Amino acid sequence: MNEQMSYGEDYKFIPATSIGSGMGLAVLPDLYCHTIQIVNICLIGMPNSNDFVLVDAGMPGSANEIISLSEERFGQNNRPKAIILTHGHFDHVGAIIELVKHWKIPVYAHELEMPYLTGKERYPEPDSTVEGGMVAKMSPMFPNEPINLGQHVEVLPSDGSVPHMPSFRWIHTPGHSPGHISLFREEDRALIVGDAFVTVKQEYLYKVLTQEQEISGPPRYLTTDWEAARESVETLAGLNPSVAVTGHGMPMSGSLLADSLQKLVKEFDQIAIPDYGRFVPKKLH
Template identity: 35%
Template sequence: MLSLGVVNVYFLDTDEPGEGWALVDTGLPWHFSAIVREARRRYGNTAPTGIYLTHGHYDHAGSAAALAAYWSVPVFAHEAELPFLTGQCDYPPADPSSCGGWLSLASHFASTHGRDLRPYILPLTEGPQGWEPIPLPGHTLGQVGFWQESSRTLIAGDALMNLKVDKWLPRKGLSWPPPPFTTDWFAVRKSLERILALEPQTLYFGHGEPLTELAPGELAERTEWFAIARAGRYVGDPVRQASDGNPIVAPIPPDPTKRLTKALVLGALATSAYFLLKNKQNS
């Protein structure tokens, strides 16, 4: 695992020595250099067999195109993610009303644009050697995790996080996927049930530190209090996928806080710039 601030990427060795390695997720666009440096440290000039995405959000697929071009390797994602990764459509808009704290504020400005990873993107049919793709939809329509039976290890993507984001400062703690960008809470619950049925001993996340040496039933105990989000535009109207791959999104109610939030942020920036300039003139 390579932690890149609040997002993680994974370097997977295959079961057979000398048979190569694979990369799971690619962080944000400016993480390209850090990932390449870590890959060289681990594997020299050996390119991965492929890049595997848990899903296509900007913080997981941000460097995918650049890394695929650099290594000349394919990028794999679940079929339901392909419309968002081939330039066909954008992800559904964020829902700031689904939580409080800094993430709610940040979601006003975060990108939900799709990406165009052609010609590198391919539908996911199997995982890296020794790893099985496990559908874990809810956060996105086609999110997957990667499961290694021999070690009972699961890379869960954003099906869960070990990071709480509902306050003004992020803090460690097991929680649901990032609420503003999660579009089907009923599927989130079913994906959690699928994770619990696997009974992983090690659980890796897209955000937060891993959980290791989990005892049987421990994860179920730690998530038994989890409840479907009580507020938010996607709670009662989850996103569905049309036959052409585009997301079907219920009409979005007006967000009265959006303009106010942007005005407050711009006002704060303008005020800071004014005082900085005034202090500089006085000095």
């Protein structure tokens, strides 16, 4: 039975943007990062080849922008081999149903994200009480009903390999969501982080608008497990990445990345964990 794909009932366009919206950056010859409103997607593959994948699927209503971007970079007759999801929050799956219908390609995600991608379970409500600015306060309007991709979504291989991305492996980096993953390529230490850490304080509207670069933990209003989030940051810092493309904020590289990650590991409680909020464990403070 081929189920109909559907977004959650609360799915809608979110009027939030940043100075980087619509801008793209070739971080490496085969790693292209593009900002859609306040979130980044990645296209992995050499330009004009037919061997590429899309990592994450942007904001609601962004399908045409993603399709145009893909055609511009890889040619009109080429389509990605697959969509790999770092996790299933609304700003990472916003255009996914239109993209799957248009390209007729599979989606891969971690096993623990499956309930949220097959209509079975919703994420916890965003925490608007969390310490932070305007974006945190706006978070109740963010969609959190589960989308249903039916048979179009498949579980990532348990051996850490990534379909159609042979030089990358996936790493389980939970905390922000149960099945959150990051992608790492050993040969050049390129890291696609997802939201395990970000390079902008995502809770503050001014910082989101101006994309002021500042390493931070995962976006606070959707992070439910701070102990796991801390361990995930430690895992990623231990890889000593040369460049990191995060779900929010500009890519970071070199000594700025190394120093910032070390600081985030050392001062995780102060930098990442909010002083108050629904998911903040009392024992951490």
